[in-house]
Amino acid sequence: MRLTAIRGMGCTCKGSIIVIFLVAATSLTFFYQTSSIKDIGERTGYLSPRKSLIQPINNGTDKLTGLASTIENVKTVIARYEQNIRGPEINVLLLTYMRSGSTFTADLLQQSPDVFYVFEPLTTLLRYGMLPPFVYIPVVTFDQAPVYHLQKMNNFKMFSKRLLNAFLTCTFSQVDMATLLQYHVRNSLTTLPFYNCTRQYRGILGLFRCLPHLYERCQRSPVSIAKTIRTRMQTAVEMLQSNPKLKIIHLIRDPRGTLMSELRFGRFRKSELLTYATTFCKNVTEDLEIARTHPDRIKIIRYEDLCDNPFLLSKKLYDFIGMEFTSEIKKYIHSVTSAGNEVNCPLCTSRADSKMASKRWRQQITIKDALTIDNVCSNVFHIMGYKPVNSLDELRNLNVSFVAEPKINVLR
């Protein structure tokens, strides 16, 4: 009798401790989302002292019973969605780098009604690694409240694989809550309804209430696609080995275009161009060397080819993934790639005249910067068929193509 009572109490207390831990840890997590504290705070209510997260759980009744039954409820709902699911038959990772045309490319792919698409799931995760030394922020998920210290790079790699896989296979209980609430969620047609829902219902319980939007959209899609600019090819290839449904698209842009765009975005200072470009092109070269050894499951594609021939290359991408290239999709491609008005907006390169979009850097770069990049990126140029600059006239004359035959097998 006595034992049972104690055990019963123990369970309840354990339950409430987990919830209190969840709340505390998640609040801390959000506190450290340096760039969008206010935005996230507003959405979740974590930063507003007037809104208590516990309130909707205990509902003014017995606190502990309320908490315990909430945990049971979470478990039941997650089990309903995650046990015995088939999920998408094809998983695709669109692996690329910042400012390399991935938004444009992904937009062409997410037009298919077969696709569940997620836009950069790793943004928030990376911020855990930017904390001051000895500050450990746990990553909080719905499945088992695991704690990972992401300052260690190995943990980041392990968790980023888990996170990408969770999105590709519709197991959202493994996705940490900060990631579920990040603003990128609104950038995909298929996660937008979930995003809108989390704007309406706030806090952890609101988030939980909105999860079915993700589950249902993901589970009925034959194809899932995740775009990432924060995963190296080595990590992606490890995922390839453990997931037989996975294919990878490796999107490459002329480093001069990527770097000029990153510079304009303030990713690095002009005085740092040499060192930044050196590391960047070293990274790209390593990734390409790994990618080319898996020609069946990894397709390499140049952003410039896609912009010059959007119909042909989109069709090839659709074929590689195994999706139907319908007339609706052709119509969409026409509407976003033929000449239109592009206002002065650094984020809008994906719109309007795609042929122009991939070449605009040539009107802005100085010959000195172009030569600096040509010098440290010669490996990437050689492999991918980008031509170094000979003169300022040639650089500015867009009739002169800077894209030649690649040395490796590229989708074109």
Ligand SMILES: *[C@@H]1O[C@H](CO)[C@@H](O)[C@H](O)[C@H]1NC(C)=O
């Ligand atoms: C909360 O309490 C109100 C009034 O006591 C009740 O009508 C409602 O059903 C309760 N909600 C939950 C989720 O228990």
Ligand SMILES: *[C@@H]1O[C@H](CO)[C@@H](O)[C@H](O)[C@H]1NC(C)=O
């Ligand atoms: C989401 O919200 C935005 C802005 O409020 C609205 O324009 C859009 O139609 C909504 N989309 C969905 C799918 O709910």
Ligand SMILES: *[C@@H]1O[C@H](CO)[C@@H](O)[C@H](O)[C@H]1NC(C)=O
């Ligand atoms: C190169 O890769 C490393 C680790 O994979 C990463 O930390 C770094 O930011 C990358 N550098 C650039 C300039 O892309």
Ligand SMILES: *[C@@H]1O[C@H](CO)[C@@H](O)[C@H](O)[C@H]1NC(C)=O
């Ligand atoms: C580029 O080609 C177009 C048409 O072929 C021509 O009209 C234009 O003068 C050329 N521009 C330059 C700078 O050579």
